Amino acid sequence: MAMGDKYFQYTQICPVSFGPGAVEEIADKVRQFGASRVALIYDAGVAASGMADRVIKLLEDAGLVVAVFDDVKADPTDASVEAIYDTVAKGAGSELVVGLGGGSVLDSAKMLGLLIKGSGPLRPHMLSAGMNPPLPIAPVVLLPTTSGTGSEVSCVAVVSHHEDHVKDAIFASASYVILDPELTVSAPPHVTAFAGFDALAHSLESFTSASADPMSKLCAFEAMRLVVENLKAAWENGSDLEARTNLAFASNLAGLAFNNTGLHIGHTFGHELGGTFNLPHGMAASYAIPTIIRFTAKHDPERAAEVARAFGVATAEEAAQKALDLMHALGIKKFSENGITVEAAQAIAEDAIAHNVFYHNTVVPVSVEEFKAIIAEIITTYDEG
């Protein structure tokens, strides 16, 4: 779309303090919301890294009262978040939530903000029940420790139904983000890879979305460029602060982009695949990257040429191959290694479409039969590439 073809709208969720050392601002930011009782949530990995102790000290040294929940589970459900509220925040009278972690912690923190403000239970307000208006939410300050989900700047929290683990979402946004790349240096290589490919999938799917606009494309292009240029360095040497900083910025830009455009094939397939076969989100969501580049080359060659430019190569085909090589090099398992056949993956196609609002966001419409063919192509491309 050329600038001025039609009007477009873009949303920027909240202020972001970005850069190494930004975590030192945490107590000031909490105080700006007039809160003195804080619920701080994180998971076992963050606890082991020592980062949680640092944040607790920063908050308590400023005279804030901190109630801690240190065992946030991956892929939160409505029940898992309501349990955090019942066991920690409710009794402590928490007024504000601080989420320190990866996507699951950030999403749990946003939903905890809803519960503190009396907007629970969560289940009736999920998007599968209809596009309800945003609910009242307590202030939520997020400190990402991985570079990938973009959850800190998205207007939804991803949540699974506790009964059947179907992935859903609920409107919930952060109030303030402290994006300190130093908090990401302790992420182990496989987490760095999964998160980085998630950010690459977000930016590629946003850039090649039917809803892309000049603002989202600006963010998505730069996010793709930064991930391709920095992911391997951060994976090889987690202490490479320059690569970590570039990835943290990329992840945030990708989040800004997809929050405005939505996603499409990769996350429609990836969400269902991850839920069905118990794969990490970043691995499941990344598989479609090479196929999406080829799909775009076929249906919108000009946009595919821009993707190639972001990947630092001359053609879309070279970009697809570059993505494949990087995914194999950084440990994204083949489907065969995960025990997933083409037939088994195609069998989830209808559910994937039914469970995901992003499916219709492709540059040209994709029928269910075409989606099944794309799934076969994703698998053969990756396992043979």
Ligand SMILES: [Fe+2]
């Ligand atoms: Fe994702």
